[in-house]
Amino acid sequence: MGPTNIALVQLYQADMALRAAQGRLEAATKNVRIQERRVRDLEQKHSGQLQALKEQQTQAAQLELDIKTRDARIERLRGQQQAAKNNKEYQAFLIEINTEKVDRSKAEEQALKIMEQVERGLVEVKELATHMEGEKVKSQTMKDQMGDTVAALQAEIDGLRPARDAAAAAVSPKALMAFERLADRFEGEAMSALSKPDRRREEYVCTACMMDLVTDVYNKLHARDELIFCPSCHRILYIPDELPPEAAVNKKKPPREKPAGDVPAATTRRQESAADVLKSMTPDEPEDGEKSEQGHG
Template sequence: MNESKKLWAVYQAERKLRGLQSRLTAAERFLAEQERQLVSLDQQHGSLASQLRQIEATAKESEDEVARIDARIEKLREEMNVARTNKEYQAFLVEINALKIERGRAEEEAIGLLEKADAIKSEIERSTENKTERTRVRDVAKQERNTRNDEIKDRVKELQAERDRLASEVEPRILADLERLLEDRDEDAMAGVEVIDKRRHEINCASCMMSLPIELLSQLLRGNLTNCSNCGCFLHLDEETAAILQPAGSKR
């Protein structure tokens, strides 16, 4: 078996393997996306919880300030009731009025903070619902991935062994080129030859559909490993096409 046929055998085995693994790959990709979204939701939930703690702590300080002012006002009123002079009475009254203004600011701040806290609690509730739903989707995706893996794992092992056996017969440098093309071009890493009109030399690469030069076809007919001069893929010549391209009266 010449190098071209050896490489074609590896390519065919790789195509079978990739085709079998494609559904598993899609399931793994979907699962990874669900995991990523769950991490994002966890981070969002943690950030909201942290904001809520800070706001509630600040609101508590404002509420404590209101309570402190109320206690101070109550004490001043008691002292005002026993004031001995009008001057003392007026001094208590001025301080009480100032404290009422201060209390109003503290109370307004506390109310605003509590409203913010309620809004964040609503966000946390929505975040929790989203996380619950995303966890459910993640669990289904994980089950789907595991099912796909169980369905194909034995066949994958067989195909991997076959591919490795065939690959061992190909030069490492050539194999590396095929693997690079598979990564870049997927199934277009290797292509056949399409004969449109032999007499007019309308013979194309089946991948890029560009015309192939005569000297390149000559190499293919000799069984040499050849790349398309246009797209760079490895070319394969099957028996039927090779027979068509043989010069009239020649024997293979």
């Protein structure tokens, strides 16, 4: 492969190693994070309850004030009623007093209802606060216990990052951009190795999506320095170490005039196998032939 693809494969490997270490840290701290979220949810619920309680208390205070105001008005009307000059005036004050009394009892009823709500709310808030404190302690205990593991995993990540950064620096900006985009999309799996499923056939597949690839993909990757994307999954294709040209390129059709070295070995092998076949057939053939000839004769 060309330098660009070699640098990309190095980046890919360093990136995957870093991602794997990050994944281990995430897996190890998963329960702690779940616990932290539980605490956050409880805190949110608690502050919501406090807020509701505050509003109810404000409402209750307003109703108390309303009742007091009406009491004072009723008192004043009673005084005016006592000083009424005639029965008609007296009756008018009476109606006004009764109206105030009806409104006052309505307000009182409402205030009682809200005070009940406030009392219930206070108990609930207290219970929730206790529960929340318990979960907070649990969360801290988990974090304390995880401390060493997290530190070790974090150290591993910190140790892998420079190699990843160096590998990224060795890739051209354009190729790096393509790589990063694909890595984001495929959780790091930006590249895909070629594979040759059948040793005897010069056919290649993308190992990520198992899509068949055109035959010259190997030669292109081997000989040129350009990015080749899988037409199906769009990952950047590369030649893995286990697929060197001697394993990848078909030798079925021996070139007409190839320099010595390669051809004789293949020829010998073929001759050997041909001889084996002959050997295995020779003992039977003459007998069969004789028999059949005898039969005919």
